[in-house]
Amino acid sequence: MTVGPKRRIKLPETVAAGDVFTIKAKITHHMENGFRLDQNGGRVPRDIIHRFHCSFEGETVIDVALEPGVASHPFFAFEARVPRGGEFTFTWYDDDGMVHTETRSIDVI
């Protein structure tokens, strides 16, 4: 059961040794940019995912610092190559202090 915003991750279950493969990751988030004004002229406070990190067995694949210019429901596609089977960890850091984590295993044949 997923707690918090919906996360979707796509990557192959098995890859051949030395293969380069694509990972896609997305989280549902409104990415309130902090520049909008509400009906009373007050500033709507910023609330975004400010960091997305993907690691394989504790070593970074990609580390993204997000700013308000990233569209809502931030989506990333990127490439990886791993020397052996193991586990990918995906972490999203929210401005509100929440940290959302997902893991996915991959086999190398």
Added chain:
Amino acid sequence: MRLTRRVLLQTTGLGVLGTLGGALDAQQHFFDPEEPTADEVIAEFADGQVIEDRDVTLVLQSFVEDGYRVPVEIHAPGAREIMLVAPANPSKKVLSVRFGRHSAVSHVVTRMRLAADQEVVALARMDNGSVVRATQKVSVLVGGCG
């Protein structure tokens, strides 16, 4: 003057227009004078290096209808770090990406916001420390602030 339907429409019509004008004003975005300029953001990333136009590809449509959700792709083989800058957005820096040792090719696809017509800049720091750049001019029909 008699209060006819025509007179009433003319006067209230003006009133409605006035209200609309007020509503449009309320849609304005917050402007933060503390926000660094695009040049400052780029200079900070370059860190004293001369920026050359090579070795990085920025894939972005030249005409965008919806500025709230613009597909963007940065391809910089051999880059350790990349940054995307939108000079006409309220927040110039859009994202920066650090590639780790399991990243096979320094390539990332995402979606960005574009507030207005502008020339988007992608910067990359290569393995040897040099800083390279690619730019793309974009026309935006409906701006999405970011």
